[in-house]
Amino acid sequence: MSNIDEPVRVVVWNENRHEKNNPKVAAIYPQGIHEAIAAPLRATGGIDAKTATLDEPEHGLAQDVLDATDVLIWWGHMAHGDVRDEIVARVKKRVLEGMGLIVLHSGHYSKIFKALMGTTCSLKWRESTDKERIWNVSPAHPIAAGLPEHFELPAEEMYGEPFGIPEPDELVFISWFTGGEVFRSGATWRRGHGRVFYFQPGHETYPTYHDKNIQRVIANAVRWARPTVRIADVCPNVKALEPLPVDSEAETRSKVGYK
Amino acid sequence: MSNIDEPVRVVVWNENRHEKNNPKVAAIYPQGIHEAIAAPLRATGGIDAKTATLDEPEHGLAQDVLDATDVLIWWGHMAHGDVRDEIVARVKKRVLEGMGLIVLHSGHYSKIFKALMGTTCSLKWRESTDKERIWNVSPAHPIAAGLPEHFELPAEEMYGEPFGIPEPDELVFISWFTGGEVFRSGATWRRGHGRVFYFQPGHETYPTYHDKNIQRVIANAVRWARPTVRIADVCPNVKALEPLPVDSEAETRSKVGYK
């Protein structure tokens, strides 16, 4: 991982398809969702934010890129199936070694999030005229730093419970929707040596990533997810640290007197 | 799931290879590890325990078998790679719908356990003359019912920390080994609508499954993991439960005034 005195090295990954196919999305995010997320991160200071997209070679996630990444941010939606399994395996391995991962909105159904959670990650949804109010249920959590007790998005896709996730390590946000639903919209899990944060807002047809509170949550999450270690996976056969009985196998067997 | 007044329907799955290849293992478990686990479950009453093994068609885990199973017990070691991915996916889907899963010993490295945990599931290990003492750190947990505060296995393979698992929902047992290691040897997680219990003892060259305390843990875990629901995965587009603003899309957009 990078030295604590150096900037956090972030890669914002985006499938970048809606922006190409849907003029409304392109109008909201002319540089792509990835740039809309990366630019305010750069502006906060202490964060070195690059981007990567699905249609680049290796989806922009070559091993040397991941090796130089502290925190990966993931936005995907219509093309989850186009993400190659070997790249997913590579990202998962890197998270388990310590890289932070922030999964946004429809990324709940990405291969990488489902692989790390081990569950369906399914939910209810509706694209309509709901307002979303995000309640900060853990105000002392670093991801909630500087945020009000609640804040609103005047229009956002409704995501509703039950959400098919493991019990979060920490639940940070719960959302209220006009249409009558609730959602665990900000939650954390540790996976291996990496920290994972899921954050629900961010449908492509709304200007959510231009919202100051949303930008603050993402910047907070980047700092929270920054790794302090990189530890490769091993499953070692080890010698004893204390004296063991010197026992022939026969003796071991003969003294095995199970009830 | 089965009616609460009816027996719990258990399938004990075993790769059943060591028993065929290693006369020492066959001597300890002449009917196979699966039968050594299933027989005492049957004897406790209220449990209908069948078995399945790797070399049966579909590894003995056809869809209709899983449909009629409340709790699946998993023992595998040398042949994890021979378990077909589509069968693993089938079992995982069934767990997420509510089936209980008890993973034993070297099953920590099974495809199904790793897929549900999302982590490496790696650990330290040593086959030597260690004694294992299992400490009951959650004596009120149903899986610990009727067990002493600690009990010993005179010989067992050492498994040591760090163990590459997500933080358990509940930690039930921690083990002490002669050689100086410790291990979270009994832990639970909820995954989807299913309950998962990992239990560390049970190396094939030791008569662990003949031990009365071990048998009691497994029987307790079966009762604990029994499902109360079976819920299929859906990700529904839903209508609002409360009145939504009647808004043309243009109006929605125009009122979106993000800060």
Add this chain to the structure above:
Amino acid sequence: MSNIDEPVRVVVWNENRHEKNNPKVAAIYPQGIHEAIAAPLRATGGIDAKTATLDEPEHGLAQDVLDATDVLIWWGHMAHGDVRDEIVARVKKRVLEGMGLIVLHSGHYSKIFKALMGTTCSLKWRESTDKERIWNVSPAHPIAAGLPEHFELPAEEMYGEPFGIPEPDELVFISWFTGGEVFRSGATWRRGHGRVFYFQPGHETYPTYHDKNIQRVIANAVRWARPTVRIADVCPNVKALEPLPVDSEAETRSKVGYK
């Protein structure tokens, strides 16, 4: 604890003051909130439900009563301060030994709940015309058995986040309120050998405890909280289970070579 084949022994505790002072409350609960809760428990079968109230000697919670109780249900509001500290200590000790505890509504501010949580247990509130919709976020949890995915109370006091509780072991229900708030309305914690469930609905001026879904949640919680052990508190000085170095104190000291 009682034998598993015998009924669960429940005491429904109620401060029973509003019923005496407020004719509206008396009209809704002519036998008191305690009877409104106890009667449907009795009707479900397998539950032996008694009641106890604040103004009885020892608040109806003499030691022999607690000794014969598997699960205690607690409703209090205007008279938390009148509950004597020594009775609270007695109840807490009994919970830590294994007795289940179900805390209802304004009991969030009871001495016993605050003592077991260790936190403020504060929240937002409003008595108005809110509707409450309770979302079942953990449908496989025993407390949610037989309940719909969501259900409504046409009128209930609003309780809102942030709720000053420790991270729940399991979050079962999240509520939506008309006025724009959300609340973790059903949550569990283990404390010592006892299980604790907090459930938010039940303001005295609404007929909440006559609602079939609410009654089902409480009955489910009683069965879930039933203890399997009763273990008295000890902090024993113990002998070693393994050989220790035979060392004079002086030798111990001399070999202590800290870095």
Add this chain to the structure above:
Amino acid sequence: MSNIDEPVRVVVWNENRHEKNNPKVAAIYPQGIHEAIAAPLRATGGIDAKTATLDEPEHGLAQDVLDATDVLIWWGHMAHGDVRDEIVARVKKRVLEGMGLIVLHSGHYSKIFKALMGTTCSLKWRESTDKERIWNVSPAHPIAAGLPEHFELPAEEMYGEPFGIPEPDELVFISWFTGGEVFRSGATWRRGHGRVFYFQPGHETYPTYHDKNIQRVIANAVRWARPTVRIADVCPNVKALEPLPVDSEAETRSKVGYK
């Protein structure tokens, strides 16, 4: 709380009685345990460590002291009962508002730790010739930063399971003892807006706080427990954020049609 660019303001609290009464303890800790803990904290940089002891006025924990404290470290043993209840209440309130708390060794039985946990905090113990080996089960946790996978204390009091604590939010260390016991020796909980870390080593007759690894754990824990907020307790009656039905009370009642 202090600004992130300024030093963390730590108070190391010690009952400081053994040092006065027992020449052996005084020989190991001539300036008191509090100074033995504070001095290496000061030496790490970025930490402003003061001390306070039981026999000072208000135990050295006047309100203005707590107001200017980010993280409080607590060592107590023989005189838990001498700590005045109103001071304990003051410290607890401050933790719930955001102050970090690190509880050491026999502090497991301090009033403040028991009040925050809500449980007995009992354990097994033995003062003998045990060696302790501390296993790092969560190597990516900030409290474990820079520590080896395991490290030893050549002599330490044995603390053994079961330990009467709530399920930790995060389990960082598990200890192995020569005599055959295990212990959850490093664990974290969030309580209100404050972070709590319990760390087991540190019996007064051993030079544990002179050990470099122990010093590192405590320094790491100080940085981890540093608050980002100070939030006073409130339980506000709030107005609705969304339009509520305009309903006379009679109408509300009449429309209440519970099943």
